[in-house]
Amino acid sequence: MKLINELLGIEYPIFQGAMAQISTSQLAGAVSEAGGLGIIASGGMTADQLREEIKKTREITSKPFAVNVMLMMENCDEIVDVILESNVKIITTGAGTPKKYMPKLKEAGVIVIPVVPSAKLAKKMEELGVDAVVAEGMEAGGHIGQVATMPLVAAVTKAVSIPVVAAGGFSDGRSLAAAFAMGAAGIQMGTVYLASEECPIPASFKEKVLESIETSTVVTGRRNGAPVRTIRNAMTVHYLELENQDVPREELEKLTMGSLAKAVVEGDVENGSLMAGQILGNIHSIRPVAQIHQEIIEEYRQIKLPVL
Known part of the structure; x- marks a missing residue:
């Protein structure tokens, strides 16, 4: 199995979730600079605001980052145009289908990764030609689906042949190992970053x-x-x-x-x-993003599973 970091050119198979009004350049830039995939949440932004956030992110890091597109937004056409003109090469999507935008996104070489709540929708996305999917279970914060992470990821990884990123309840090396055991190519985390030094919340x-x-x-x-x-x-x-x-x-x-x-x-x-x-119960201190990543990878490498 090829891990998502190998496909995207990032160091660790870790995505930062797109949290509205939180996942700005300050957090996304820090996550990418620390080896993960920082993701700017464009929901609620104007085209000019997104353009500025992309610029600020590039001032923080020269590493790959993504923009999340909420497909129900009225200004979605403008948001996609900004992504293309800014030469952002990775997007995640939610709240709809990216079908309308797939031709020009793929023509521009953009990697498209929708967030899905079911295996059925994951298969539809694969048929559209997306590059991977994020399977997000109901343990996650914010808007959620109806299926818990473990059965969802198990179903999605069996249903599609493209890489699957597991989301909902991930925060450490143990959960990273669990995601790999279920056939996922990486994980997405959101809540754990709320307690990061770089997170722009009060x-x-x-x-x-x-x-x-x-x-x-x-x-x-x-x-x-x-x-x-x-x-x-x-x-x-x-x-x-x-x-x-x-x-x-x-x-x-x-x-x-x-x-x-x-x-x-x-x-x-x-x-x-x-x-x-x-996953709140597994978060006990405010740490730099780089330390969060380092501790996850170190814990993962120390895990010794029973031999059956």
């Missing part, structure tokens, strides 16, 4: 990550078909109360309006949307 958010455990997250939005995993706080408690009372979706959306910015910009840990995954 100290209050980082402290909330450190004090949380594996049972500290809740999933809101299940009833309206848009499940999101976040750290439990006053806002989510109120949201779930209303959701259980079958309050209309419009009322629930009023409650969460601007909640992501409250968390990642203002540092409001009670009323903000603190998107994070169930």
Whole structure:
């Protein structure tokens, strides 16, 4: 099996997840410079903002990095054009199909890696001609699917012949080894980077990550078909109360309006949307990204599996 780092020209088979308003040049550049694949989250950005983030990332690192494209965005055409004109050679996609853009992306030599929640969708992406897929389980933070990581990765790796990157619940060398055992070519992590020195979120958010455990997250939005995993706080408690009372979706959306910015910009840990995954219980300190990577690889190399 060829690992994803060999295919992309990066040092480690580790992707950084695209976290809205968090995965900017500051974090993506640090991850790429430390041997992983940094990914700029373009969701919510204008074309000019993305252009500037790409420029800033290149000032931090000369190594490969990617841009994540949320395909439901109204300005998606402009975002793709910026990626092409900026000569970014790797993209990940979510919230839709990249079919519309595949001809010009492949003509420009761009590596396309969609994030998928099922084996069925992974097969459709392979048929489109994508280069790899990220199979993200429901343990992940933010918007999630319905299948846990282990059965999802097991199904996707059997369903497709292209490389599969496992996501949802990864943070250390042990989980990297588990991903390889399931046939994955690498891993994607998001939550672990929230506690990195380079992550551009307020100290209050980082402290909330450190004090949380594996049972500290809740999933809101299940009833309206848009499940999101976040750290439990006053806002989510109120949201779930209303959701259980079958309050209309419009009322629930009023409650969460601007909640992501409250968390990642203002540092409001009670009323903000603190998107994070169930791996929280395995994060105990704030470290530089380079140290996070080094410790993962060192732990992986020290693992000795039982001989059967």
